Amino acid sequence: MTTKPNILLVDDDELYLYLMKKTIHQLSKDLVVSTFTDGEQAVEYISKCTEEKIDLPEVIFLDINMPFLDGWGFLNEFKKLKDKIQNDVNIYMVSSSMRDSDIKKASHFEELTGYVVKPVNKIELAEIFKKIYHENW
């Protein structure tokens, strides 16, 4: 890995990943984006980072519905690794689901920074980045 990614996208929808990357690229040429198509792969990556004491991406956009390990599963695994994580990680739940039960469930995870409904547009993204990076992006 040559460059440390700033943003991690975890979603099984490859088209979504392409579009998100493209949108982020439009907003900033400096932000490095990395992607995984399921929660399991993302967990593997994060545990590898903690083992190698590499800083984690500042922002993770996490899909709920994914094969092998879904968003909730990822969050459970992330909880276990949290102690070993040194920098701040902002996790945003991104879902096409607008079901109350999902939103309620999300509120119980303190690891989550926010809940975003697909499609994520440029303005929303800009606001999130502003919050996290302030003017440094």
Place this chain on the structure above:
Amino acid sequence: MWKRVFKMFIGLYVPLVALTMYIFYSQKEKQIIALSEYQQRDAILKKNYFLEQCNALLDDTVYWSNLEYPVSFDPMGKHTSFMDRYIELIKEITDYDQFRFIDLHGQEFFRAVRNSADSVTIGNLQNKENHQYVRAGLALSKNQLYLSQISLNRENGIIEKPNKPVLRAVAPIFDTTQTKIGVVVINFKMKRVLDQLKSKVADTELFLLDENHRVISSSLHEEDLPYETGNVDNVFPIDLISNIKGITLDTTIVDDDHIWRLQPIVLNGTKSSFGSKSNLPSEIVTPSNWYMILEIPPRLIKSYVQPLLDSFITFNIIAIIGLFTLSYVFQKKKAEKDLFYKELESKNILLTRSKDQLEENNVIVNEMNNSLEIRNKQLSDFNYLISHNLRAPVTSMSVIVEMIRIEKNPEILNQLLPKLEQVSNSITNLTKDINKYVSILDSKEIKITNIDLQELIAEVKHEFTETLLEDTGFEVLINIDAWDHISYSKFYLQSIIHNFISNSIKYKRDDVASYIEFKTAIENKHKVLYVRDNGIGLNMERHGDNVFKLYKRFHRNISGKGMGLFLVKSQLDALNATITINSKEGVGTTFKLIF
């Protein structure tokens, strides 16, 4: 109706009429007994009266017999003076019709015949030697008396008019030397006595008969001794005569609505002391005894019984009317009641029928409701599936379209356009999967049948036989002791079992002899089916929540769409069955289906 009324009436009236008849007859009997007692007293009085009268005249006779007459007694000649005072006596005893002395040859030597109450004619002597009473009288010894029959007086053989019933008493007479000089004959007028006997206190009849049952006197006839006057019509009932024969005691006979009182008056041979106490008892000699008979005729009995009969009839008429009315009213009410009950019953039957109909309808409605609920649930699930899974590609598409709209760079446009195809593909795939889901839920009516589980598993197993089972030695074990039949949709259950077997084969472990076991049980009164395999298993901690969700896959290196268990659960949910999973990685998986 009328038949029943009549039946009931008869049933009520017959005992009543029997009772009233019994009362009537016993009352009648009592009346007759009372009447006969009354008659008895009357009869005794009359008999005593008659005997008294007889005694009185016998007393008189004894008096004349006991007189001591002069020797060579000639009352019409030399002893006129002796006779004078006796003539005065004879004159005064008005019951004497004739007073005669008859000598031993049957020739009268004194004769006094009454003309009127205070005069007698002396003389006109007759020879009576041929008369029976004279002969009998001459045969008497001292202390004997003769009493003749009562007969009509005849003068010179001709019945004296008006009829004069007389009783002749004859006694021997003696002179001072105790030599029998003849007999004294007294004709007593009996009319007064007989009239007295016949006089009625009540409407009873009296008959005085002689020993030959000839009527001497009868209350039915004004004239006494009717047989003597040539009136041969015997007024006395002949059939009673046979009853009289041999009767020596007073007897009451109730016969044919008559009450007869038969009293023999027996004087012949009886002894009695008449007159002064010094006299010796005299024996009465008489050719005939008498019968005094009292009759209470039917009309009298009837007049006594009539009020009883009247009340009997009146009561019975009232009873007939009353009971008939009662029977009629009762039967009418009963008929109405029966009709009412009949109607009630038919209404009840109708009600029961409509109740049954309602219950049937209720069952149908319930069934419809159930199937509607199932459909509703399926629709809701379907709705979620569509909204959730279709949303992602659609939003992506809208983003792409927006990008294409604002993008000027043809190079980037060339990159974007194929992405639309990707969206289209994913929508097509999704549509296909949903179609599969819908076709499973929708292609068949949810038809519940009784399924033989063993048979069904065998059928499904057969689908795998060629490709997998024979080569790999994969075994399907069946243990269905607890139950082997179940009411369920055969199509669903077939699909469910297919998925389980398919999964077990797909996720089997290569280092062991793989199997899948179907085992039935009953838990909490529910049929339970355990499906257990010894495959690679699942991490329940990670995947427990997602096992039955669409597009969930848990094994990266094994192909699969993530639809099988989703469909299994849909098909179980649809018929209110539940499914749970217990699994351990490297050991195997057990599903528990509760029906």
